[in-house]
Each structure stands twice: as structure tokens, then as C-alpha cells.
Amino acid sequence: MEKTCADELPLTVNSSESKETICIFGTGDFGRSLGLKMLQCGYSVVFGSRNPQMSSLLPDGAEVLSYPEAVKSSDIIFLTIHREHYEFLTELTAVLNGKTLVDVSNNIKINQYPESNAEYLAQLVPGAHVVKAFNTISAWALQSGALDASRQVFVCGNDSKAKQRVMDIARTLGLTPLDQGSLMAAAEIENYPLQLFPMWRFPFYLSAALCAFFFFYCVIREVIYPYVNDKSDTTFRLAISIPNRVFPITALTLLALVYLPGVIAAILQLYRGTKYCRFPDWLDHWMLCRKQLGLVALGFAFLHVLYTLVIPIRYYVRWRLRNLTVTQTLLKKENTFSTTSAWLGDSYVALGILGFFLFVLLGITSLPSVSNMVNWREFRFVQSKLGYLTLILCTAHTLVYGGKKFLSPSVLRWYLPSAYILALIIPCTVLVIKFILIMPCIDKTLTRIRQGWERNSKISKSALNGKTDI
Amino acid sequence: MEKTCADELPLTVNSSESKETICIFGTGDFGRSLGLKMLQCGYSVVFGSRNPQMSSLLPDGAEVLSYPEAVKSSDIIFLTIHREHYEFLTELTAVLNGKTLVDVSNNIKINQYPESNAEYLAQLVPGAHVVKAFNTISAWALQSGALDASRQVFVCGNDSKAKQRVMDIARTLGLTPLDQGSLMAAAEIENYPLQLFPMWRFPFYLSAALCAFFFFYCVIREVIYPYVNDKSDTTFRLAISIPNRVFPITALTLLALVYLPGVIAAILQLYRGTKYCRFPDWLDHWMLCRKQLGLVALGFAFLHVLYTLVIPIRYYVRWRLRNLTVTQTLLKKENTFSTTSAWLGDSYVALGILGFFLFVLLGITSLPSVSNMVNWREFRFVQSKLGYLTLILCTAHTLVYGGKKFLSPSVLRWYLPSAYILALIIPCTVLVIKFILIMPCIDKTLTRIRQGWERNSKISKSALNGKTDI
Amino acid sequence: MEKTCADELPLTVNSSESKETICIFGTGDFGRSLGLKMLQCGYSVVFGSRNPQMSSLLPDGAEVLSYPEAVKSSDIIFLTIHREHYEFLTELTAVLNGKTLVDVSNNIKINQYPESNAEYLAQLVPGAHVVKAFNTISAWALQSGALDASRQVFVCGNDSKAKQRVMDIARTLGLTPLDQGSLMAAAEIENYPLQLFPMWRFPFYLSAALCAFFFFYCVIREVIYPYVNDKSDTTFRLAISIPNRVFPITALTLLALVYLPGVIAAILQLYRGTKYCRFPDWLDHWMLCRKQLGLVALGFAFLHVLYTLVIPIRYYVRWRLRNLTVTQTLLKKENTFSTTSAWLGDSYVALGILGFFLFVLLGITSLPSVSNMVNWREFRFVQSKLGYLTLILCTAHTLVYGGKKFLSPSVLRWYLPSAYILALIIPCTVLVIKFILIMPCIDKTLTRIRQGWERNSKISKSALNGKTDI
Structure with missing residues (x-):
């Protein structure tokens, strides 16, 4: 059964339920596609950006705030930023404490870094519950709805509640979450989309x-x-x-x-x-x-x-x-x-x-x-x-x-x-x-x-x- | 692995465990088939009916009571009634409060009503936890055990505990429950069995x-x-x-x-x-x-x-x-x-x-x-x-x-x-x-x-x- | 995605996290293979044996203790022993109280005993949470990593927390756990690997x-x-x-x-x-x-x-x-x-x-x-x-x-x-x-x-x- 919530849910339905707010850090292509899909599936979306004024490509209905403000709006943050720019998060450790951080990043080469991006993130922000997920989904597929390729979202993380919540979101977006265990599995999940047979x-x-x-x-x-x-x-x-x-x-x-x-x-x-x-x-x-x-x-x-x-x-x-x-x-x-x-x-x-x-x-x-x-x-x-x-x-x-x-x-x-x-x-x-x-x-x-x-x-x-x- | 509990569980096994009681509203073909299957899998079954005296086609071992009495026996009620007759439930809102209501109904046409049957039911009985499930399974398949076609039971609902319980029952009956998220997915689940490629x-x-x-x-x-x-x-x-x-x-x-x-x-x-x-x-x-x-x-x-x-x-x-x-x-x-x-x-x-x-x-x-x-x-x-x-x-x-x-x-x-x-x-x-x-x-x-x-x-x-x- | 944790996790990673300890009763081939696999996936393993001194074939890094001592080290015990030797567990009922006992045993013939091994075990040690699992996996497959055949681990048990924990372990070992419901399903799970089309x-x-x-x-x-x-x-x-x-x-x-x-x-x-x-x-x-x-x-x-x-x-x-x-x-x-x-x-x-x-x-x-x-x-x-x-x-x-x-x-x-x-x-x-x-x-x-x-x-x-x- 193919779920494409975009076509089926009129906006009036959403208003009848209290919208859950999700925060997305990063306004690149994947961030925007993910935000759009979430809006279509009935979530409120708040983008965190360095230059909130400059980000006019974002989907209608999404709010854009500076990083510290955006964090306050939600206790789940999707990080659509390359690993090379994770350092700025060290300034936010206080506000990120206890929040769920979803690492969706991919690398360019297999085993590019000694530890996986998600484990690196967990070291940077020790107070947050880091969950690795969504890296196997392409922006193009999210946007076009042409999820012919695998809808599988491999999810791993050390906090099982945070992991469960991310899996629920994946399901709502019409994807199939697969629990891969603890954050140790992140390295493998990050290598997966880079493999070619x-x-x-x-x-x-x-x-x-x-x-x-x-x-x-x-x-x-x-x-x-x-x-x-x-x-x-x-x-x-x-x-x-x-x-x-x-x-x-x-x-x-x-x-x-x-x-x-x-x-x-x-x-x-x-x-x-x-x-x-x-x-x-x-x-x-x-x-x-x-x-x-x-x-x-x-x-x-x-x-x-x-x-x-x-x-x-x-x-x-x-x-x-x-x-x-x-x-x-x-x-x-x-x-x-x-x-x-x-x-x-x-x-x-x-x-x-x-x-x-x-x-x-x-x-x-x-x-x-x-x-x-x-x-x-x-x-x-x-x-x-x-x-x-x-x-x-x-x-x-x-x-x-x-x-x-x-x-x-x-x-x-x-x-x-x-x-x-x-x-x-x-x-x-x-x-x-x-x-x-x-x-x-x-x-x-x-x-x-x-x-x-x-x-x-x-x-x-x-x-x-x-x-x-x- | 094909589970056909009917053949394998002698009645003596059941008696060693405390039987869980499930209530079924409606004594139509699907209700009877479902009840029979549940009895075979070790549940106690109580049917709710308008005319408890008239319903002699029911499987052996099942009790038949009037609706209000049947509700008391169980906190999970399967509703095998056409949407057109849901109104009588408004009289039962008090006793149904906090109970799990499983909507198994299907329509005749795709998108027949503005809202899905399950959402309509949730509006009628706001105090109950409505779960949509089992509508993709046919009575014939349940009864004959010939579940060659999909054993998948799409389940959705806003209360995750109620949903989990229905999924457990599906598993016990030898079916494969698939969590489809909140009750918003009910419309799609109801359309699914009506589609022809x-x-x-x-x-x-x-x-x-x-x-x-x-x-x-x-x-x-x-x-x-x-x-x-x-x-x-x-x-x-x-x-x-x-x-x-x-x-x-x-x-x-x-x-x-x-x-x-x-x-x-x-x-x-x-x-x-x-x-x-x-x-x-x-x-x-x-x-x-x-x-x-x-x-x-x-x-x-x-x-x-x-x-x-x-x-x-x-x-x-x-x-x-x-x-x-x-x-x-x-x-x-x-x-x-x-x-x-x-x-x-x-x-x-x-x-x-x-x-x-x-x-x-x-x-x-x-x-x-x-x-x-x-x-x-x-x-x-x-x-x-x-x-x-x-x-x-x-x-x-x-x-x-x-x-x-x-x-x-x-x-x-x-x-x-x-x-x-x-x-x-x-x-x-x-x-x-x-x-x-x-x-x-x-x-x-x-x-x-x-x-x-x-x-x-x-x-x-x-x-x-x-x-x-x- | 094939998970072979053995090759990917350097030992240094394990040391950064607190190792979970798992106890295995029995030092036969399957017990040893399972222990090795668990060690490779970051668990601590303690074997329980009749003759702790005699068991030198065990994988490096595993401890060997007598049964009562081994039980103390962990609250989850894998039982890799033939059903015929379960009686000795009656002496351990006190220490096994509240622990999770995983029955991995298989029989030689279909329906060899009136009740399944797992149900028999639950009768012997009523205070333990018995979970049936892992019997469909062969020692050879675990050891060689050649899990071409089904990676499915059928899991059943009456205590859902214990079951959940066993399913998590299966996932960590790279297997696919499938919840089959209560312990009543054990007989079928035990028959499954003996079937030939x-x-x-x-x-x-x-x-x-x-x-x-x-x-x-x-x-x-x-x-x-x-x-x-x-x-x-x-x-x-x-x-x-x-x-x-x-x-x-x-x-x-x-x-x-x-x-x-x-x-x-x-x-x-x-x-x-x-x-x-x-x-x-x-x-x-x-x-x-x-x-x-x-x-x-x-x-x-x-x-x-x-x-x-x-x-x-x-x-x-x-x-x-x-x-x-x-x-x-x-x-x-x-x-x-x-x-x-x-x-x-x-x-x-x-x-x-x-x-x-x-x-x-x-x-x-x-x-x-x-x-x-x-x-x-x-x-x-x-x-x-x-x-x-x-x-x-x-x-x-x-x-x-x-x-x-x-x-x-x-x-x-x-x-x-x-x-x-x-x-x-x-x-x-x-x-x-x-x-x-x-x-x-x-x-x-x-x-x-x-x-x-x-x-x-x-x-x-x-x-x-x-x-x-x-």
C-alpha cells in the first residue's frame, strides 16, 4: 500500500488535530524537501538557519528562525548539515540538552572518518539523544513521491524512546523504519547508501x-x-x-x-x-x-x-x-x-x-x-x-x-x-x-x-x- | 512459517492460562468467522447483538449478550457492523468510555464518505480509543485458513497502547500487523481492499x-x-x-x-x-x-x-x-x-x-x-x-x-x-x-x-x- | 543491509560503552558459537558449566563459572542445553527468579513431546520469564557469518519486556527478530526448523x-x-x-x-x-x-x-x-x-x-x-x-x-x-x-x-x- 499523504490530507484535517512541531537545522536541498514532506503530512516545521532572513526558497508554511530560537520550538531536531559544520553545535549544548537530534548526514566515501557522523555528533552534544536515520532516502525521492527504490529508513540510537519517536515520524511520512539497534550501527548505516553492489x-x-x-x-x-x-x-x-x-x-x-x-x-x-x-x-x-x-x-x-x-x-x-x-x-x-x-x-x-x-x-x-x-x-x-x-x-x-x-x-x-x-x-x-x-x-x-x-x-x-x- | 493455531492447540492448553475475553459487536458472517478464529486461538468471545436470542449460527463456546452487557465483559470491542448502523453506539458512549473500539468495516466504493469510517466512529464515541484494523482480511480466508493472499493487517489509531493490543491479537491469529500511524491513515486503509490494480x-x-x-x-x-x-x-x-x-x-x-x-x-x-x-x-x-x-x-x-x-x-x-x-x-x-x-x-x-x-x-x-x-x-x-x-x-x-x-x-x-x-x-x-x-x-x-x-x-x-x- | 558486526567494530569502541553481560548455560557447539558472536558484537559473556575447569574450547574473552555463580552475573540467561537435561535447573529456581531464560533448544522429531520445550521450562522454573528464540539459527551460520538462509529469529514469550530484550539482542547480532506472541507459539517455533517442505x-x-x-x-x-x-x-x-x-x-x-x-x-x-x-x-x-x-x-x-x-x-x-x-x-x-x-x-x-x-x-x-x-x-x-x-x-x-x-x-x-x-x-x-x-x-x-x-x-x-x- 503506497502512502502519499500529500495528496490525501486536506489542510482542514490537520487543523482538527494539534500539530506536532519539528525543527530542521539546515536549509539545503534535503532539508527543504524533508520540511515540505513533513508539512504535507501534517507537521509544523521550523527551520533553523544562520541567516534566517536570506532563506526564501523554503516551503510555504514553514517558519525560519535562528538556531537557538528554532531549538526552543521543538524537542526533536533534524540535522541536515554536512558533518564538517557540526562544530557550531557545541555552542548550543545547553539548549540541546535532553532533545532528540536526528543525524541524516552521509559521507562521500565509505569509512571516510574513524567514527561515524552520528557517534561524532553524540560526542559533541553529549546531553542530546542522537538518532541516526533518513540518510538512505534521497531528496529527489522525498520530493517527487517516486519512492520506487527502497522506502526503508534504517534507524539506530542509544535512547529507545527517541528512536521510537523518529520511527513514528518515518511511518507518518510513508516510509518503513527498521530498528538497527544502538548507535554503534551508525557507521554501517552511513556506509550503506555509498555502496554499489x-x-x-x-x-x-x-x-x-x-x-x-x-x-x-x-x-x-x-x-x-x-x-x-x-x-x-x-x-x-x-x-x-x-x-x-x-x-x-x-x-x-x-x-x-x-x-x-x-x-x-x-x-x-x-x-x-x-x-x-x-x-x-x-x-x-x-x-x-x-x-x-x-x-x-x-x-x-x-x-x-x-x-x-x-x-x-x-x-x-x-x-x-x-x-x-x-x-x-x-x-x-x-x-x-x-x-x-x-x-x-x-x-x-x-x-x-x-x-x-x-x-x-x-x-x-x-x-x-x-x-x-x-x-x-x-x-x-x-x-x-x-x-x-x-x-x-x-x-x-x-x-x-x-x-x-x-x-x-x-x-x-x-x-x-x-x-x-x-x-x-x-x-x-x-x-x-x-x-x-x-x-x-x-x-x-x-x-x-x-x-x-x-x-x-x-x-x-x-x-x-x-x-x-x- | 504458517500459523494455524486451530489445528495445534488442544483445549487443555487454553485452560491452563487465563483466557482473555474479546467482545464482538455484530453477528454477520465476518463477525462469526472472526469469533470462531479467536475461540480457536484461545480467546473467550462474547458477541453483542440486538437479538441475543435469535443468533444461533454463532460458533460453539461463544456467549451472546445484548450490547450493553457484552461491553462489560471486555475492554476491547470489535465492531463488525456496517457504517450505516453506527448511530446506536451513541447510546453506549458512557460504557464505551476508555475502551478500545476496533473498526473493521469496509465501504463499497473508494472514498464513499467525506471522512473514513474509523474517524466517523471516533467522532461518535469520543471517549473510546478507536483502532482501524482487520478490514483487509476476508471472512472466507479467516474461516478456511487459506490465507494465501496477504496476511497483512494494516492497523492505525491515535492511542498507541490500544493499537499495540490489537496488533498482538492479530499476531495471535497468525496474521502480520503493520502499524500505519495515526487514525488519519484510516481513509487509505479503507480504500485499500477496494482497489483493483x-x-x-x-x-x-x-x-x-x-x-x-x-x-x-x-x-x-x-x-x-x-x-x-x-x-x-x-x-x-x-x-x-x-x-x-x-x-x-x-x-x-x-x-x-x-x-x-x-x-x-x-x-x-x-x-x-x-x-x-x-x-x-x-x-x-x-x-x-x-x-x-x-x-x-x-x-x-x-x-x-x-x-x-x-x-x-x-x-x-x-x-x-x-x-x-x-x-x-x-x-x-x-x-x-x-x-x-x-x-x-x-x-x-x-x-x-x-x-x-x-x-x-x-x-x-x-x-x-x-x-x-x-x-x-x-x-x-x-x-x-x-x-x-x-x-x-x-x-x-x-x-x-x-x-x-x-x-x-x-x-x-x-x-x-x-x-x-x-x-x-x-x-x-x-x-x-x-x-x-x-x-x-x-x-x-x-x-x-x-x-x-x-x-x-x-x-x-x-x-x-x-x-x-x- | 548485511550486518556483520564482527568485522566492523574495533575493540576500542566497545570499551567506551558499558558492556552488557549475557550468561550462557551450556558449552556445546551452539553455545560457543553464540558466545563468540556476542563477544564480537560488544557483549560480555559468562558461560555457566558443570565443570568450569574443563571447558577450554570457549572463545577468548568469555568467563566460565559454575551455574549458580554464572547466574549472578546477568539477568538474561541463554539455555543451550538439550531438554533432557533441564532438571538441574530446579535446584536453581531461587536464583533464577525474575530472570529472563532464553530457550534455544530444538528437538529431533516434530511434536516429540506433549508440550514444547519452552513451556516445559516455564513449568520447571515458574519464577523466570521464559522466552523461546534463536532455535531457527544454526551454529554454523552464526559462526561463519554465512547467514544466506533465513535470518529470521522467531521469538515468543509471555513477558513482553523479556521478549523485547531478546529481540534487541537478536537485532544487535544482525538477525531479524519476529514476535510470534505468547509462549503457546513455542511448539510451532520448535517444529519449524524440523520441517522439510x-x-x-x-x-x-x-x-x-x-x-x-x-x-x-x-x-x-x-x-x-x-x-x-x-x-x-x-x-x-x-x-x-x-x-x-x-x-x-x-x-x-x-x-x-x-x-x-x-x-x-x-x-x-x-x-x-x-x-x-x-x-x-x-x-x-x-x-x-x-x-x-x-x-x-x-x-x-x-x-x-x-x-x-x-x-x-x-x-x-x-x-x-x-x-x-x-x-x-x-x-x-x-x-x-x-x-x-x-x-x-x-x-x-x-x-x-x-x-x-x-x-x-x-x-x-x-x-x-x-x-x-x-x-x-x-x-x-x-x-x-x-x-x-x-x-x-x-x-x-x-x-x-x-x-x-x-x-x-x-x-x-x-x-x-x-x-x-x-x-x-x-x-x-x-x-x-x-x-x-x-x-x-x-x-x-x-x-x-x-x-x-x-x-x-x-x-x-x-x-x-x-x-x-x-
Whole structure:
């Protein structure tokens, strides 16, 4: 339900209720937009400004006073001022005592200052209840009502009453306040609007690098090689044929890379004999962006499916098929049906379809609203069991695609094997190691380690006693 | 987690705790369903009725009393009565003093009365704490437990304790209460269940009109024209060929219309030299339904993809291809390979696939649960940068599709150009204007305007001073 | 916004605030993981243990004391102990009086004990405020920070202050607490992490049975029959051709089974003349898993689409088409164009595409985040109106597919009709009954029954009077 109080509340309604007064320090764009929105939602707004006479851009109905006067009018003050100008507040500590100060400021860089703006403010004005909020909302969105992007207002603060009051105001403005706890969370709330897909960066660069590598590999084998050998111009393959080799290879490699860190972690735990050792940082980071890796892989798989399905409507394919038919007719050669070819071709396609189907299922399950509906056991079942099944199906799809010509020397060009053979290295490695890890003897040890047992612990007895604890 | 307390709580559990008593005024279908659900969840229920003797349809275990007696049993009263019959409550003002009155009523039309039912109730019984809630839940859903639709209970009220108590009851019944603020929100909460996709209406009618227009245009060119000229019957094109022209054209036009209002707004702001002027209403409304326009466009693009991929399994296409081959064989004509055709065909298809892929990405990002996860900067990046890239790719797809025969007079039929040429007008216009707008000199002015600068403002100095504010 | 306080809070920050102390009973894996996480988030942690000297696996910075001493340090105690060992707490009832006891335990089976662990705990220590929480979070997830799965912490308890405090702690640890009401909800919260897609079981087994049946049916008709009659080897059809018959049949049957219970319920209500009779249990259960049935059907429909679109790139299809062309050329037979075939083929495909498109729309609408955005009226519109339209389109798709050879005796093999004819039985039945039910006279009676009217009720007058109530 979208709340746009601006359109719905006639001014007469407001007059029937006693208006609450809110003070805004700062008459910049965000301050004005916020003031306007508050006026529309039935609040009285008093601006605090250095030059109250000079501020004529302010919304109609708002009062403008000097800072000390403005403070008196309300016990909640929104601070729409850059952190660099907070010092003037030290002169107002006396009047600000016991008031609620809402810090809406953002920085330009992530972790720009050692402490968050809100914590800095709390140090400057120790008597005030500092609440961090509203920094994730843009002036443009407030003003235009086009709150398509997140309406979420992250709120944190040490005083729970002050925090509650700010959350009530957010709700009245049609936003969704989310309590993030104490003021310690402010640093993170301030970093939030500056982020640009931080978890997606590694998967993105990795897949770009993989794509580039396989693209040039295929160009060498399929465009440069025929040109050097036969002087034939196959540049048109750059548009569809080569992408349709690069995309599935990238997808399969990325999918295998989703499951590789789990396998490495298991080996590390087996080797160390304990789970109470931190993994290396690169492994930790890798494990945290598995979901993103998997979704990028799904993107490439989706492109592969589309590129494959358009094959029969391509000019080149139609031309070649027609020529084959004409040649066959003219030579009156018999074209015998090969059951093996039919089996290989059909099962390769069927494996691909089933793998893609499960992959799409995995993707849907990783949607936030869906993954919130499943419990830990269901999530593990889908992401682990179904995930490995997907990897097996997609690897089998590639293996059967190779079929009879797999590793035959006739397909080597300049000693380079077909690209799809390179794609099989990581998936097959992952599957083989996983297969070893789930063998009963190894699986049992691993399960014990993950339940807290330690191989080299002298007091493992106590841990075993501890079995009564969860 | 789905809570269906009915099945899980044996009656013995209830008896161990002191039952809370809730009073329900009105023994209609909703009142009875609500009472039954409350009984199942461990509450005591007392119905208030005009004719306590006559009400035998009530759930077992509920008591039925006259209104004044029922009120005494509980300090929370659910009012399941139509607004038209609220007057009798004026006689009960004394006993209702300090009690919580929950208004669950709905109207038949949007904004049927000048004030909301809950506000009207608060005026009638000024001493009671009126809370609006439960009007979005249907009796059928409550009774059958089939709460597939939204479990959200919007709650509003001026007394926060009363509101909190109603929210607790909603939670106990397995519903999700959402605090919507003061009783001023009641009008909106009452309108909510009466809406039928209000934001989708304009996109729906617009796309229907576009579809109809292009359908008749294509029928004239591709069915009536050949019939008049050659007496050939091509009516079978109505099933797939013509829809597969109409759908992509509608999709591309709608996609361009998503970005047109932003471009118009920028021009308006540049012309006016300020952003502190309201846009015309039609532009405001248009900007607010851009998301819906885009999703309808995605739907048509999806249909276009499916219609295109089935081309090779169509009878007509197979028949034509076979005849071409037979003719070629019989005439023993050589069919030389044209690299240009291969390039044009393949790149047209590749552009379409990439455009569709980005379009699907945009669609996924607009899912509520996904767009709640991204911040404003990420949302802008996806919807603006990726959105324009999608528009560029799809426009290029259409341009290359035209290829060599683009604007050639031979394709005119009755002076009508091919339909796809009409589809290019709006997208190309949008892209050209956008290209002009992002040129540094213009972009700089626009950015300043959007940060609050005004061209004709005499006190723009203060605004510049105000740069220290956010 | 993902909160991982571990990485962001230097220890110096913690020292500036007075640390809150939390007590954890039990030094098992979950207790240790929870303690570590709390230490990282700025809490002081005191473990209570039977053998304080033996517990050296605990995280650095945590104190270990005997149970009675540990209790003194904090007024909130997390109990990470199996229910079987709760008895020792009876000795501590005096010191636990007034303290908050957080029960995080899980069982091994659903409904293992007559009362929930938390309720049992509340009986053992009547003076403490028992709160159920954190049982849905795994030790592994807490420790690794890989909270990809649900971050939701279901919280319930009879003392609202104690509950609020536990919710604050959950928020500080980066989790999302959800208030589930009183301790009566504990049984359900304890069952939740043990479930494995309970609502999906019936649809899954049903579709597996349907698939198996139709698979063997098709194998008999299309593999065994030709082998027996012509000794021809058509086993390659097992990979694609036969699944592409089984999947659409299963999809259509499941889709019809989504709408069948609604129709049965309507007939039951008409027959009984009242809606105040419970439906039989099987019907209730069936109605509750309609969404899951529909989504499984959508999965099969999606597979059918993919299997159909790959038809032209199959070896068998290309081989057959080429042979047809060659034969036609050699015989110089004319291949006349049949407008009827073109119409039938195209409209069958177009109906399928439109049906699938609507089906995908239904699927998207059933995503939790989307269905939360729509009101009851909109949900009914989509799931009922659009749903029936989908069923009509898909049934028509199958009927037109049969086309001229529908029910012709020539397609019988061993007296077995084509499989798709079996697929039509349930959908056609549902559509015919639904068509009868929406005829004005019957629809009117049904609507009255659903609004609470009873045919055989002697006091239906009062119900009619009750029309003033909702």
C-alpha cells in the first residue's frame, strides 16, 4: 500500500488535530524537501538557519528562525548539515540538552572518518539523544513521491524512546523504519547508501575475465585458424556461434566455483582436525559471495539457452542445411538413420534442459522473499543437494556433448583442444573430490569435526561430555 | 512459517492460562468467522447483538449478550457492523468510555464518505480509543485458513497502547500487523481492499490501444493487401506472424515510454531553470507508473521471444523451406553464402537476445523483495544505466532487423511502410534527446538545478551559501 | 543491509560503552558459537558449566563459572542445553527468579513431546520469564557469518519486556527478530526448523505418480508397440519425445487439479445448503496445497516449453525433414500448401504460448513479496479469473493439437488412445462443471450461501436481519 499523504490530507484535517512541531537545522536541498514532506503530512516545521532572513526558497508554511530560537520550538531536531559544520553545535549544548537530534548526514566515501557522523555528533552534544536515520532516502525521492527504490529508513540510537519517536515520524511520512539497534550501527548505516553492489564485484570481474579468455581462445580456434589455413572468412561467428561457446563454458566454470570453496573448506577442516580455526581470508570472502557467483552463472546459462534456441532461425544454419539436402539429393546418397547419434544428441539436449531447469529453481529459491520462507534445513537441502545435482547434470551435458569426438586428436587446432574441454576441468575436479568426501568413513569424521570435535584436543573428553549441550 | 493455531492447540492448553475475553459487536458472517478464529486461538468471545436470542449460527463456546452487557465483559470491542448502523453506539458512549473500539468495516466504493469510517466512529464515541484494523482480511480466508493472499493487517489509531493490543491479537491469529500511524491513515486503509490494480490501469489501456492499432495496421498490410492484389489467402498469419510483429513493436514503444517522461521532465527543468515547480499532473502520473509500463513491456517482449522461437516448428515455415530446397535442387542453382546476410542476421538476433536478457534483469530487480535489498544508488544504477542500455540494444535490434531493406520504397504497400519503422520513432527520439542531455554543458546545468540551484533566483547566493547544508 | 558486526567494530569502541553481560548455560557447539558472536558484537559473556575447569574450547574473552555463580552475573540467561537435561535447573529456581531464560533448544522429531520445550521450562522454573528464540539459527551460520538462509529469529514469550530484550539482542547480532506472541507459539517455533517442505510433499508425490504412469503408457504405445509390430528400435524417444508428452500431460492434469477442489467445495456447499459445515479433511488439505500444485504444474509446463523449442535442433527431426525433402524432390511430387494445416498448427502453438505466458504470470504473482503487495480483491482476480483463463487456454491448446486426428480410430494402438486424450479428462470436467456453476441461477444461490445464508435454517430470518452486520 503506497502512502502519499500529500495528496490525501486536506489542510482542514490537520487543523482538527494539534500539530506536532519539528525543527530542521539546515536549509539545503534535503532539508527543504524533508520540511515540505513533513508539512504535507501534517507537521509544523521550523527551520533553523544562520541567516534566517536570506532563506526564501523554503516551503510555504514553514517558519525560519535562528538556531537557538528554532531549538526552543521543538524537542526533536533534524540535522541536515554536512558533518564538517557540526562544530557550531557545541555552542548550543545547553539548549540541546535532553532533545532528540536526528543525524541524516552521509559521507562521500565509505569509512571516510574513524567514527561515524552520528557517534561524532553524540560526542559533541553529549546531553542530546542522537538518532541516526533518513540518510538512505534521497531528496529527489522525498520530493517527487517516486519512492520506487527502497522506502526503508534504517534507524539506530542509544535512547529507545527517541528512536521510537523518529520511527513514528518515518511511518507518518510513508516510509518503513527498521530498528538497527544502538548507535554503534551508525557507521554501517552511513556506509550503506555509498555502496554499489559490493558483493557482486568479485563475481562480475571474475566472469568478465573468464569470458574474455574463452572468447579469445575461441576466436583463435574458430576464426583465425580457418583464415590462416583456408583463407575462409568466418568472422560472422563472432555474433552468435562464439558467444554460444563462451557463455556455457563461463556458466559451468562459475557454477563449479560456487561449490569449490565448500570442498576446500572441508579438506582444510579434515587436515586441521578442527573447525575452530579461521579459514584464510580469501576463502571466507569466496564463501560469502557464492550466491552472487551462482546467479551470474545462471545469467550466462540463460543466455546460452537463448543462443541455442535461435540456432534454427539463423541464416547460416538454414543455408548449410539446405545445401546438405541439395547435395544429398543430387548425389542420390542414402542418409541412414543412426540410433547412436539420435541417442547422443537427444540425451545431451535433455541433460542440458534438466540442468537448466534445476538451475532456475535454485535461482528462484535465492530470491530474498523466497529464502525467507524456508528454514535452515530446507535451504541446505535446496542449495546443497539440488545444487550438486545441477552441477552433475550440467557437467554430464558437456561430457555427452563431446560424445565420440571427445579428446580425439582430429579436433585439435594448433594443439588447442576444443574450448568445452577446458570447461570440464574445474567441475570434474569438484565432483570427484565431493564424491570422495561423502564416502562414509570421511563423511563421519567431517561431521564430528563440524559438531565441535577436535582431533588434537587433549580435553576432547570434555567436548564429548558436552554432548549434552547443543 | 504458517500459523494455524486451530489445528495445534488442544483445549487443555487454553485452560491452563487465563483466557482473555474479546467482545464482538455484530453477528454477520465476518463477525462469526472472526469469533470462531479467536475461540480457536484461545480467546473467550462474547458477541453483542440486538437479538441475543435469535443468533444461533454463532460458533460453539461463544456467549451472546445484548450490547450493553457484552461491553462489560471486555475492554476491547470489535465492531463488525456496517457504517450505516453506527448511530446506536451513541447510546453506549458512557460504557464505551476508555475502551478500545476496533473498526473493521469496509465501504463499497473508494472514498464513499467525506471522512473514513474509523474517524466517523471516533467522532461518535469520543471517549473510546478507536483502532482501524482487520478490514483487509476476508471472512472466507479467516474461516478456511487459506490465507494465501496477504496476511497483512494494516492497523492505525491515535492511542498507541490500544493499537499495540490489537496488533498482538492479530499476531495471535497468525496474521502480520503493520502499524500505519495515526487514525488519519484510516481513509487509505479503507480504500485499500477496494482497489483493483490502480497503478496498472494506464499501462494496460495504453498497451491495449497500441496493440489494437498495430494489429489493424499489420492486417491491412499483410492480409488485406495480398488478398486485394493477388487474391491470396494469408489469414493464417493472424495466429502467429502478425502477433509476432505487434508484440515487439508494442514492447519497444512501451519501453521508450518508460524513459520519455524523465526526458520531458529534464527539458522542463532546464526551461524553467528551477526544480521547485510542480510538473503538470499528467507528467507526475506518468512518472509514477513507469515501473508498471516497463513490466507490461517486458511481458510483450517475453511473448515476442516465445513467438520467435517457435518459428522453425511452424507448418508454414517448414513448408516454405522445403519448397525452396526442392526448387533449388530441381533448378540446380547454386546457393552462394553471403557473409553480409550472415552478419546482419546473426547480429540482429544477438542484439535482441542481449536486450531481452537485460530486460529480464530489470524485471527481476523490480520485484519488491529484490528492490528492498538495494540502496538508492544501486537502484538508480540498475533502472537508469541498465535501462538505457536495454533501450539502446532493443532499438539497435530493430534497426538491424530492417537491415538493407530499411526505408526502401519496395516495401511500401499502399504507401504504408513496414510496421517496425513506426516502432522506431519514439525510441529513437528518446535516445537522441537523452544523448543531448548528457552532453557535459547541459548535464552540468541540470545537475545544479537538481541540487537546488535556481536560474532566476535573486537570492541564489543564499542557496550557494546553503551548500554547506545537505 | 548485511550486518556483520564482527568485522566492523574495533575493540576500542566497545570499551567506551558499558558492556552488557549475557550468561550462557551450556558449552556445546551452539553455545560457543553464540558466545563468540556476542563477544564480537560488544557483549560480555559468562558461560555457566558443570565443570568450569574443563571447558577450554570457549572463545577468548568469555568467563566460565559454575551455574549458580554464572547466574549472578546477568539477568538474561541463554539455555543451550538439550531438554533432557533441564532438571538441574530446579535446584536453581531461587536464583533464577525474575530472570529472563532464553530457550534455544530444538528437538529431533516434530511434536516429540506433549508440550514444547519452552513451556516445559516455564513449568520447571515458574519464577523466570521464559522466552523461546534463536532455535531457527544454526551454529554454523552464526559462526561463519554465512547467514544466506533465513535470518529470521522467531521469538515468543509471555513477558513482553523479556521478549523485547531478546529481540534487541537478536537485532544487535544482525538477525531479524519476529514476535510470534505468547509462549503457546513455542511448539510451532520448535517444529519449524524440523520441517522439510511439508506443503510440497503431496504435490510432489502426486506429480511423480502421474509422471510414472504416463511415462509407461507412452513407452508402451511408442516404444514397445513399434518394436513388437515392426521390430523398429525407437528407444531414443525415451530422452526427449516421450518426456515431451509426459510433461505437458502432467502439467495440464495438475493445473486442473488446482481448480478441482474449488469446484467440489462449491458442489458440497450447494448440496448441503450451508457453508457452516467443515469440508472433509482430504478436501481441506487439498485446498491448502493448491498453490504448490500450481507451481509444480508450472515447472512441468516450463520443461515442456524447453523440450518443444529444441525440436528443430534434434538430430532425428533434421534427419526426417531432410529425407522428406529428398523424397519429394526425387518423386517431383507437388507439396501443396494447406491453409487448414497452417491455421491448425499456428493456433495450437499460439494458444500454448498464451497459456504459458499467463501461467508464468500466475507463478510470479505467487512469489511471497509480490502476493504481499496485492490486496484480497486483486489476489482473487489473478488466481481465479486469470487462473481459469490459463486452464481454458491450455485445454484448448491440447484440443487443437489433437486437431483432425482427435479420437480417430487410426491412432489407437492396442486399443490405447493417444496419451494427450487422457490428459483432457480432468480439465474438461472441471471446465464444464465450472461453466454450470457460474450460470446465474446457481451462482446466485452459491453467493448467498457464501455470505452466510442457510437453506435449512429455521432462523434464517435472523441471518437476514444480520445483513446489517458484516
